[in-house]
């Protein structure tokens with residue numbers, strides 16, 4: 001199918017939550033000298049031009065990254081993300097929004113490496129040209145779920161997987177859960193972030209219930225919801241289920257989420273949620 005193009009949504013509130021949390025996860029891996037491995041199963045284009053016809057169609061970035069760009073009270077937990085956006089836009093005007101791979105690439109040290117999977121030919125080409133000549137980066141024109149089977153556990157034994165599907169398929173939640181269980185069996189100490197859109201509470205509660213039953217021992221759910229539920233099942237919010245969240249990440253998110261919710265709110269209904277689905281920091 002592959003009709004989804006992330007350029008339409010680049011830098012929206014869901015991207016800000018995803019990329020803010022991703023930055024914190026990436027930073028948590030920098031504490032040790034030993035190299036880490038990063039797998040981006042659904043990598044997109046890596047970088048998005050907010051002046052492109054895609055981004056200008058609905059201008060979703062205006063209620064997302066553009067609000068972070070102008071905020072003068074960005075909390076400590078979001079400063080690296082803000083710095084990455086600033087480094088991409090050195091002229092002082094917001095033109096580009098980083099994709100997930102761009103964010104981790106910013107943090108990458110010589111001993112670290114990343115693998116980026118993408119199925120859409122245009123997005124694969126974009127990734128190849130952005131990361132051309134980068135020894136630490138491998139771009140695969142490949143199914144991200146297959147790559148999880150093929151590449152995990154990595155030789156490094158420490159690292160992070162972002163699984164960020166487009167949710168074009170009706171059974172994407174089932175596919176994601178299946179992949180999560182298999183990946184956890186192969187690599188029980190890896191950090192995983194599973195992104196999902198919130199369209200109706202029922203589907204999200206189902207996802208959480210299934211994660212709770214999965215046998216994964218440490219699971220943290222992070223959410224930002226902007227609008228009340230509608231009959232059309234449009235995206236009203238966004239969430240990430242984190243497997244093996246780093247120590248004290250939940251505390252950092254407790255500080256970040258209220259600020260993010262207030263800064264990105266598009267109406268009075270905006271809310272945030274942080275919930276351990278399994279395990280907890282003690």
Ligand code: SAM
Pocket residue numbers: 002004005006018040041042043044045046098099100101117118119120123142143144145164165166
């Ligand atoms: N992770 C990106 C970011 O944060 O910048 C955004 C990714 S976008 C939400 C999802 C991407 O997955 C799309 O570019 C789509 O072409 C790609 N895709 C869809 N099915 C895929 C699959 N089975 N394996 C890999 N990529 C896939």
